[in-house]
Amino acid sequence: MKNLFKQVKQILTYQGTPFREGFILEENAFDNREAAASGKESQSQGKDGKEKSAEPGRRRARPLRKARSEGSRETGDADTGKVSTILDRNRETIEKLYGLPVNKDIIVRDFTIGTDPPVKSFLVYIDGMISRTDLNFLLQNLMLEAGEISRHIASAPSILHRLLPGSQARMLDSFEKIVEFVNYGDTALFIQGSPQALVIETKGWEHRPVERPNSEQTIYGPQEAFIENLRANTALVRKIIRSEKLYTEMLSVGKRYYSDVAVMYMSDLANPELVKEVKRRISSINVDYVTDTGMLEQFIEDSPYNLNPQTHYTERPDRVAAFLAEGKVAILLSGSPFALVVPTTMYAQLHTGEETYLRWQYGTFLRYIRTISFYLALLLPGLYLAAVLYHQEMLPTDLLLAIAGNRERVPFPTVVEILLMEFSFELVREAGLRIPGIIGSTIGIVGALLLGQAAVQANLASPVVIILVAVTGLASFSIPSYSLAFAVRTYRFFYIIMGSILGFYGITIVLFIQIIFTTSLKSFGVPYLSPTGPRTYAGGDVVSRLPIFMQRRRPDYINPQDNTRAPGNPRGWVRDKGEGGGDGKQQ
């Protein structure tokens, strides 16, 4: 009864708007902090005027000086960023650095090393990043097998030499370095009384196994693709190029959290200037994080506003190895299953590597098919529009009548018809890619079939246009480089528009623009249309693929240290008439 009265009262009286929103991200909260920080900075700059600190809220993951200096006033030794001999101080520093106990990923495991008498120590690692087997083995060694070491020699060096049978272990005294390794899956061991910590390699996070390539499938050739593990990727390349001349230099990108970048090249082939330029561009990147080579590519490419991709994106170690053997430079990034190869040319983007594995006639055939499909993907709809709208005389009368008959019941102008179908095709492609699993490909095929059939029956498009758009779509899929296919697809729309406005003259205008933009483009100092524009030694592997034994020199445009691929006759068993013809006859 009382409840009922309360409800009636609530209905009849004014209640005000209840505050339902639980959380508001106050804009001012950050702004104030920023203002305060900048005020503080300007004051401190007034004092020393020397160091310009980074933007507020932006802290390099590696240098932890600022954070450390805040906490270190209490910890004494850690003030210098060095490991203290007092274990508790080290522990305090670690807790401050990692924000323990709030930060639950970080495990600090206290234990006693089984020396006589025992020594207190602790391990720091990140849960999920390490291999439990390695860790257990480590603990077992330290706790059970340490009996032989007496206390006074239970220091970091003796433990390193006598108790750690694992692969990589290093002694470090700087928290900055220690944290860097722990963040990457290593385990740090702090020992009472030791001014150094041991960092033991225990990396063991979950990752994909090496699988077949997804976006660069071939029938012939190796069927391995890169994975997200940088070290596995470099090993995949090194497995193919078994040479001490294959150098892997490690750099890092990202200011807030950094990723490792491996720059791979053949030290006796790659032009040193090229290697220097690659390293210069990568090390100059000033951004908070880079997680994929796709992001890295955008920071290092020459002309960001040009449509053509200026680095070669590949997931195949064998292709990377082939490029390295030409004198190019490969860039791999931790966490990315794709490598970037620089410099690149448009012709390289139209190769798959499979042509080299196939016999040269088949390889050349494939290349020609791909060349034709490149032009079809670029020009076909535009040329069709230009011919149908402006230059009907060039079409044979029967074909013209067939097109006109088909178009009779379509209410749209031809350009709208083409754009509609192109858009639908792009839609099917995009949806097919996004819809998960097997349904995706089914929807792709079924959708395209149904859409085409229904569009014709509903008089929304003529059958010729459907065929045209389908052929164009197929042609664009036959371009091996995903990025280049995008560029071609984008240019195609310009051809469609200009072809419908000015006929072949419009096509010529876009052609001129595209050619002049492409010829003026450079990838790491190499003209994009090398070796045809400018003309240099081509090496028999550009559009046609000459027999493999004729490719005796490396492409000239890369300017490798050594141009010769095969100094003499690559087929040693085939002798020239002059030299030892008799042997050949005997055999």
Place this chain on the structure above:
Amino acid sequence: MESSSKLGLAEAVVLLTMSSMARIFLTFPRALVEISGPAAWLSSITGMALAILQVYLFYLILKPNPGRNIVDMANEKLGNIAGTAVNIIFASFFIAEAALFTRTFSEALIISALPSTPISVLMTGYITMAILGAYIGLEALARSARVTYPFVLFGIALLLLGLIPKWDFQQVFPILGNGPVNVFIKGGHLAGAVTEILLAAVIVKSFHGPEMFFKITSRALLMGFAFLTVLLFVMVITFGWNTAQENTLPFYRLATLIYLGRFFQRVESVFIIIWGFIGMIKVALTLYAAALTLAGTLRLPDHRPLLWPLAVIIYTCSILPHDMPTAVRLESVLIRGVSWLPAVALPLIILIVSRVRKRSGPDESG
């Protein structure tokens, strides 16, 4: 000025070849047939000899002065006032040529493919592409020419070979056409008036030294004249000289004649792409040369700020003629008629002055 970008031999040759080829798509072959009759192709060969002589003349000027183009030479040898005047004549010549080519190319497009399109639209297309090409630079233009050259070559070969069924070698007689005076002197003079030599002398800093100037320009002219000769020959044996001189755009007429079965016929539209492209290269290169000449005369470090005003001037000049016949007449009067002034007379003056000064130089110092 853009002298840092160096062109390779192949690129430079092809660029100048394509530029000199531009005239064969327009009314020029018709004018030559009108003068020389069936022996127009002989006039072309005589013209080539004359052109090579011009190249040698420029080579004599440029050879002792590596790193300098004809503009610098005029400034240096003729003094500030006379040098500037000569260079302004050079620049005006380029401007006039670009304007008339823009106009005649646009008119040709209207005749052949886009009859209802306003000429201003087509001219805007040409001029915009010219600005773009000249802005991006000689290197990109040369590479574009190099990359497209095989297609152009293939297209022209297809056209000429596609006409084989219509060839009649009897048409080539009488072999000396309208008589040696017409063929070799008048026709040769008309065919030999090539602007690419002056153009090459302006962009010579982009070649690898003045020795390359002779090599590049003479090769380009050989190729350009080879195209012209073959086209004139095919034109005469296909149409007969009498009909050939009545076609405004002989190249276009030849393309319309192709009939290789019901499916492969009337392919002239495809050639629109080729000649449109060559026209764009030609206008862009001429605009570039005009801007470079002016920048050299005015001693500006960069030619690019001049592109926009020059393009406006070219556009305005090109729209002035009332109709196509006026433009064609202007071309024959201005470009072919007065071309001996910038192509022969002025360089000759520069050469004589430089020789005289060179001789008198040691005397003065001694």
